[in-house]
Amino acid sequence: MRLTYTSDLWWKNAVVYCLDVETYKDGNGDGIGDFRGLTQQIDYLAGLGVTCLWLMPFYPTPNKDDGYDITDFYAIDPRLGTLGDFVEFMRTAHDRGLRVIADLVVNHTSDQHPWFKEARRSKDSPRRDWYVWSDKKEPDDPGQVVFPDKENSIWQYDRGSGQYYLHSFYRHQPDLNVANPEVRDEIARILGFWMELGLSGFRVDAVPFLIENVEPKLADPHDFLADLRAFMTRRQGDSVLLGEVNVPYKELMGYFGDGLGDQVTMCFDFIGMQRAWLSLARGEAEPLASALKERPRPPKDCQWATFLRNHDELTLDKLTDEERQEIFQAFGPEEDMQIFGRGLRRRLPPMLGGDLRRIKMAYSLLFSLPGTPVLFYGEEIGMGENLAAEGRMAVRTPMQWSSEGGFSMHEPVRKMPDGPFGPERVNVADQKRQQDSLLRWIQLLIERYRECPELAWGTHTVIDSGSPQVLAHRCDADGASVVVLHNLGRTTEEVELKLDGLANYQLTDLLVDGTTEVSDKGAVRLPLGPHGCRWLRASPPEVAPEDASVKSDSSFTHPRRS
Numbered sequence: 001m002r003l004t005y006t007s008d009l010w011w012k013n014a015v016v017y018c019l020d021v022e023t024y025k026d027g028n029g030d031g032i033g034d035f036r037g038l039t040q041q042i043d044y045l046a047g048l049g050v051t052c053l054w055l056m057p058f059y060p061t062p063n064k065d066d067g068y069d070i071t072d073f074y075a076i077d078p079r080l081g082t083l084g085d086f087v088e089f090m091r092t093a094h095d096r097g098l099r100v101i102a103d104l105v106v107n108h109t110s111d112q113h114p115w116f117k118e119a120r121r122s123k124d125s126p127r128r129d130w131y132v133w134s135d136k137k138e139p140d141d142p143g144q145v146v147f148p149d150k151e152n153s154i155w156q157y158d159r160g161s162g163q164y165y166l167h168s169f170y171r172h173q174p175d176l177n178v179a180n181p182e183v184r185d186e187i188a189r190i191l192g193f194w195m196e197l198g199l200s201g202f203r204v205d206a207v208p209f210l211i212e213n214v215e216p217k218l219a220d221p222h223d224f225l226a227d228l229r230a231f232m233t234r235r236q237g238d239s240v241l242l243g244e245v246n247v248p249y250k251e252l253m254g255y256f257g258d259g260l261g262d263q264v265t266m267c268f269d270f271i272g273m274q275r276a277w278l279s280l281a282r283g284e285a286e287p288l289a290s291a292l293k294e295r296p297r298p299p300k301d302c303q304w305a306t307f308l309r310n311h312d313e314l315t316l317d318k319l320t321d322e323e324r325q326e327i328f329q330a331f332g333p334e335e336d337m338q339i340f341g342r343g344l345r346r347r348l349p350p351m352l353g354g355d356l357r358r359i360k361m362a363y364s365l366l367f368s369l370p371g372t373p374v375l376f377y378g379e380e381i382g383m384g385e386n387l388a389a390e391g392r393m394a395v396r397t398p399m400q401w402s403s404e405g406g407f408s409m410h411e412p413v414r415k416m417p418d419g420p421f422g423p424e425r426v427n428v429a430d431q432k433r434q435q436d437s438l439l440r441w442i443q444l445l446i447e448r449y450r451e452c453p454e455l456a457w458g459t460h461t462v463i464d465s466g467s468p469q470v471l472a473h474r475c476d477a478d479g480a481s482v483v484v485l486h487n488l489g490r491t492t493e494e495v496e497l498k499l500d501g502l503a504n505y506q507l508t509d510l511l512v513d514g515t516t517e518v519s520d521k522g523a524v525r526l527p528l529g530p531h532g533c534r535w536l537r538a539s540p541p542e543v544a545p546e547d548a549s550v551k552s553d554s555s556f557t558h559p560r561r562s
């Protein structure tokens with residue numbers, strides 16, 4: 001595959017790393033992470049091999065929803081630093097070849113935002129229409145309430161002005177009204193501002209809520225997304241929108257802009273993520289295999305973003321009640337581990353019982369899935385959750401840099417977990433020195449993922465492995481192929497694969513040493529240990545494995561479909 005494609009469309013095989021400045025590294029010793037601290041860790045991130053940082057909200061905020069409640073879209077939360085610190089951070093990140101995207105939270109503002117304060121002053125306020133109002137309380141539909149821990153309605157009475165305002169999330173997060181052209185212009189201005197300061201794009205919060213809950217309804221709400229994307233592309237051709245769109249596959253394609261691909265550049269694969277968890281719980285390939293088969297191909301130049309955990313609850317909302325219960329039973333049987341009736345507030349390693357072999361297999365799976373992998377900070381060292389923290393904050397504890405914590409010179413404001421997942425046993429410094437650590441494994445996976453652009457760019461096919469516990473798939477692009485196997489079960493398995501078009505090829509192991517020949521009939525037998533995983537590069541006998549992927553051709557235009 002021609003590698004210049006991967007720099008033009010950098011996001012298609014990026015490795016995204018999500019972090020919160022507040023919990024990453026404290027640079028000034030006040031117990032709260034900040035941009036100066038983060039900047040000092042840039043070489044760690046570059047060394048890990050990630051290519052794009054996603055910063056969770058860093059804007060001024062009353063912090064009632066961990067920064068997803070913003071009072072100024074054009075500034076930095078003073079606890080995290082200044083605009084000057086931000087620019088220094090951006091410059092250092094760019095110098096190390098890292099791109100940066102940030103959360104764009106414009107479905108709503110904080111109720112403390114000056115816009116909302118002005119809007120609620122009176123029904124005639126010039127900003128009134130920036131939010132969504134109703135004279136009467138709309139009937140409550142429990143299905144619409146996102147945070148049932150605190151809310152039972154999405155309408156809140158505003159005593160001063162005598163109307164109800166819409167809040168898709170918490171009541172302190174009034175929804176902005178993107179039906180108002182001034183609001184749409186302001187959103188574009190926000191994007192423009194941060195792009196001018198070096199951002200390569202945005203992770204767009206709550207996309208379906210953003211375009212649907214407006215008044216009057218937009219003729220075509222998707223036009224707004226297409227306009228926003230066009231605006232960005234005019235300013236910076238390779239900027240991206242990474243959308244939080246947790247809807248069924250069929251509906252989701254509209255957010256990419258269907259065949260046009262002119263709206264959200266990348267969408268998180270929430271369905272694939274939930275099925276992957278079901279596969280992990282059952283020790284069976286089928287749930288994930290069927291998701292991979294159902295998952296539509298993204299439009300040209302668009303991509304799926306794959307993940308196992310993020311900063312929110314591990315949502316299981318797209319599974320059946322029985323399937324959800326299976327996962328609860330396997331990975332979060334105690335009530336305190338569950339949240340909102342639909343998810344788990346845990347991180348992956350404790351859920352997998354700290355079994356390093358199984359944890360390594362889960363991440364190998366993530367990196368081999370067709371798409372762009374997204375890591376949540378701390379996943380690379382196997383951090384656990386702190387259930388003593390409230391709600392979703394359980395997984396948003398400070399980064400564990402050393403056995404003493406290493407996050408701050410002072411007592412961290414947020415608490416790290418105690419016990420087997422505390423910093424004494426799980427930290428960066430120790431794992432850097434251990435060749436078989438999770439950190440080294442993730443580094444290897446990132447290296448191999450980047451060396452195998454077929455995984456992200458190619459067509460993928462699930463192969464029948466003959467074993468219910470083994471997921472086998474292959475990715476092909478421009479005549480190059482990678483074959484990948486994962487044993488979700490606890491027992492050793494030997495599988496026989498039929499590899500069309502690869503008769504007499506050599507398969508070279510990319511994670512450990514070893515080679516296997518494909519027979520002249522295109523068949524191969526491969527053993528896999530308990531929770532074993534293998535990535536195999538196929539090469540014709542006359543080509544060295546390291547040359548089997550990188551074939552350059554003379555054309556500067558991308559292949560339509562490989």
Ligand code: GLC
Nearest residue numbers: 065068105169205206244312
């Ligand atoms: C998204 C975010 C979540 C936040 C919510 C409201 O779902 O991922 O963390 O609370 O939007 O902004």
Ligand code: CA
Nearest residue numbers: 028032033034
């Ligand atoms: Ca600080």
